[in-house]
Amino acid sequence: MDVGQPEKVVDMPDILGYARVSTNEQDLAGQIQARKIALVSLEEKIDTTSAAGELVFHVFGAIAQFERRLIAERTRDGVAAARAEGRRPGRPKFDPEKLRAAVSLIRGGMPPARAARHVGLGRSTLYRELALMPAAPTRVA
Numbered sequence: 001m002d003v004g005q006p007e008k009v010v011d012m013p014d015i016l017g018y019a020r021v022s023t024n025e026q027d028l029a030g031q032i033q034a035r036k037i038a039l040v041s042l043e044e045k046i047d048t049t050s051a052a053g054e055l056v057f058h059v060f061g062a063i064a065q066f067e068r069r070l071i072a073e074r075t076r077d078g079v080a081a082a083r084a085e086g087r088r089p090g091r092p093k094f095d096p097e098k099l100r101a102a103v104s105l106i107r108g109g110m111p112p113a114r115a116a117r118h119v120g121l122g123r124s125t126l127y128r129e130l131a132l133m134p135a136a137p138t139r140v141a
Contacts, residue, residue, distance in 0.1 A: 095121075099129050106130075 032039065038049040039057065046060070047053040082089045098119045105115035116126040 094125070099126070102126055103130070103133075 032048070038047070040047045040049075044056075044060070046056050048057050079089050098121050101119045102112070102115040102121055105118060106112055110118070112126055112130070113123050116123045
């Protein structure tokens with residue numbers, strides 16, 4: 001590919017930000033080259049129309065990939081350590097007993113949002129579960 005004469009030049013405010021969220025920098029670079037597009041980063045002063053700019057783009061992509069892998073490894077290690085200590089990481093299991101208590105409070109006249117907060121359920125969880133019930137309780141005014 002002749003990067004000296006790109007057909008299109010795309011100004012990006014932050015290539016590093018894109019590289020951090022892009023899961024496949026190599027695929028992105030291949031698509032850019034195939035379409036004869038040059039990237040110019042306004043923040044990092046990277047211009048892929050030059051050989052040096054293309055090299056820096058690839059190096060930054062490799063660093064971003066390295067950061068993603070480090071985060072994944074640390075997350076796995078943290079979950080494993082929590083499990084080894086007997087903790088269960090992740091979202092707590094839904095407790096039907098809390099739902100029954102909230103329904104009872106609602107039938108007693110308490111607003112659903114307050115009932116959810118009182119029993120320790122999320123408001124949206126309570127409303128979702130109420131909608132799934134055959135005869136959803138309504139607040140008596």
